[in-house]
Amino acid sequence: MATKIIKMHIIKTRDEKILYMQKMSTNKFNKMKKQLSIIIVLMSSLVISSCHRTATKTDGDNNTDTVSNDTCKNNTPRCYISNILKSWKDMTPSEQDSIIEAGTIDYENIIESNYKELSSVIPEYKDLLNIEKEKYLKYKKSVIDVASIGGNIDYNSDYFRDVWYQSSDLREQSFYDMFVYLYCGKEVFLSKVKYSNSMINQAYQNFINSINKDSDLYKQFEESDLEEYKADIKKEQYYLNEWMSYRSFVSKKMKKDIRKLYDDCTNAVMAEKLRQVKNQNRGLGELSESEYPYIIPEKCTPEELLEYPGFDKVWAKHLENPDWKPVFEN
Numbered sequence: 001m002a003t004k005i006i007k008m009h010i011i012k013t014r015d016e017k018i019l020y021m022q023k024m025s026t027n028k029f030n031k032m033k034k035q036l037s038i039i040i041v042l043m044s045s046l047v048i049s050s051c052h053r054t055a056t057k058t059d060g061d062n063n064t065d066t067v068s069n070d071t072c073k074n075n076t077p078r079c080y081i082s083n084i085l086k087s088w089k090d091m092t093p094s095e096q097d098s099i100i101e102a103g104t105i106d107y108e109n110i111i112e113s114n115y116k117e118l119s120s121v122i123p124e125y126k127d128l129l130n131i132e133k134e135k136y137l138k139y140k141k142s143v144i145d146v147a148s149i150g151g152n153i154d155y156n157s158d159y160f161r162d163v164w165y166q167s168s169d170l171r172e173q174s175f176y177d178m179f180v181y182l183y184c185g186k187e188v189f190l191s192k193v194k195y196s197n198s199m200i201n202q203a204y205q206n207f208i209n210s211i212n213k214d215s216d217l218y219k220q221f222e223e224s225d226l227e228e229y230k231a232d233i234k235k236e237q238y239y240l241n242e243w244m245s246y247r248s249f250v251s252k253k254m255k256k257d258i259r260k261l262y263d264d265c266t267n268a269v270m271a272e273k274l275r276q277v278k279n280q281n282r283g284l285g286e287l288s289e290s291e292y293p294y295i296i297p298e299k300c301t302p303e304e305l306l307e308y309p310g311f312d313k314v315w316a317k318h319l320e321n322p323d324w325k326p327v328f329e330n
Contacts, residue, residue, distance in 0.1 A: 107165075111172045118179045122258065128250045129175075135246045136174065139239040140167045146232045146281070159285030166276055166284075173268045174247075178261045190260065193302040195270035197244055203277040203310065204237045210280065210312035216319060217282075217312060240273065271305065272298075280311040294318055299330040 115133070119126045147163040177188040208230050211218055218226055247266045251259050275296055283295035294315055296308045308314070308326075318324055 108168055111168060114172075114179050114183075115175060117183050118175055121182050122178075125250070125254065125258075128253060132174075132243070132246055132250055135239075135243040136171055139236070139243045140171070142232070142236040142239045143167045146229070146236050157285060162284040163281075170269050170272060173272060174265050175262075176268065177265050178258070181261055182258075188261070188264075190264045191267055191271075191302075193271075195267055195274055197241060197270070199306075200240070200270060200274050200277060201237065203274055204233065206310045206312075207277055207280045208233055210310065215312065217315065244270070271302075275300065275305055278305070278308050278310050282311045282315075291315075293325045296326075297328055297330065299328075301329050304328055 115129075119129060122129075143163060143166070144160075147160055177190075180186045181188050211226050211230055211233075213219060213221075213223055213226065221229075244266065247262070251263055251266070254262055275298070279295040282291045291311075295311060296305060300308070314326055
């Protein structure tokens with residue numbers, strides 16, 4: 001029997017904004033694309049918070065219909081962000097930075113607001129979920145420590161914003177389907193592809209093994225910086241495993257129907273974290289645009305994610321043949 005699903009869909013929104021930016025005749029497009037990613041995500045999250053989302057419904061034959069319950073009014077988040085995008089190219093750099101800073105703060109606030117709303121409908125699990133949040137925050141701090149390779153991190157840099165977004169995105173995914181189903185009253189798709197701690201730990205080991213002075217990717221760093229970088233990555237791995245281990249503990253305490261949703265959220269976190277670790281912190285920040293074609297993108301298929309060998313191996317193949325690039329379905 002086919003599983004009845006309605007999947008909240010945000011990819012279309014992101015694509016529409018990227019297409020919009022591509023039409024802009026400005027030499028700042030690539031920088032804007034990175035800076036606007038936070039605003040685009042903020043827009044998607046704002047729409048989540050009001051449970052007005054574009055949805056796709058898939059039947060047993062994998063036919064997909066798009067259903068939209070959004071209406072564009074001047075005071076809606078969708079139109080508010082749309083107006084920002086239209087005026088972006090006319091803003092001064094300081095005005096753009098102010099918008100981005102406000103967006104990153106608002107995005108995190110919206111995630112936590114949605115978390116509180118979810119907690120209100122499953123109060124019996126509130127204490128367990130609050131402890132889990134503490135585990136996540138320890139993990140997030142370790143991620144920020146990893147971002148400081150070679151010296152103190154610039155918290156206003158594009159690179160840090162991307163690192164920050166990646167960790168916040170995992171927080172949102174850790175309860176997204178539960179929020180959509182239990183608070184918004186929408187049914188969700190449960191992934192058929194399962195990811196595991198062992199997959200992520202192997203990717204971490206490959207990542208750590210790739211870090212050495214002989215590599216073209218790290219020759220600019222001192223040996224002491226690289227050793228510190230490896231130690232920070234191992235610490236990040238430790239806190240991720242601690243977070244995932246506690247989620248496994250929480251799962252066993254839940255009723256069967258809620259556990260199924262919670263476990264699917266954990267699987268979504270693992271899938272995205274596997275992608276991040278395999279990308280080895282590449283393709284982040286304004287100065288890494290040359291690396292974009294060689295990282296595995298967010299919209300990869302499960303098969304592409306599982307088969308991607310790691311950024312260092314893909315980059316090495318590119319160095320051997322500069323004209324070669326990996327091909328992804330989307």
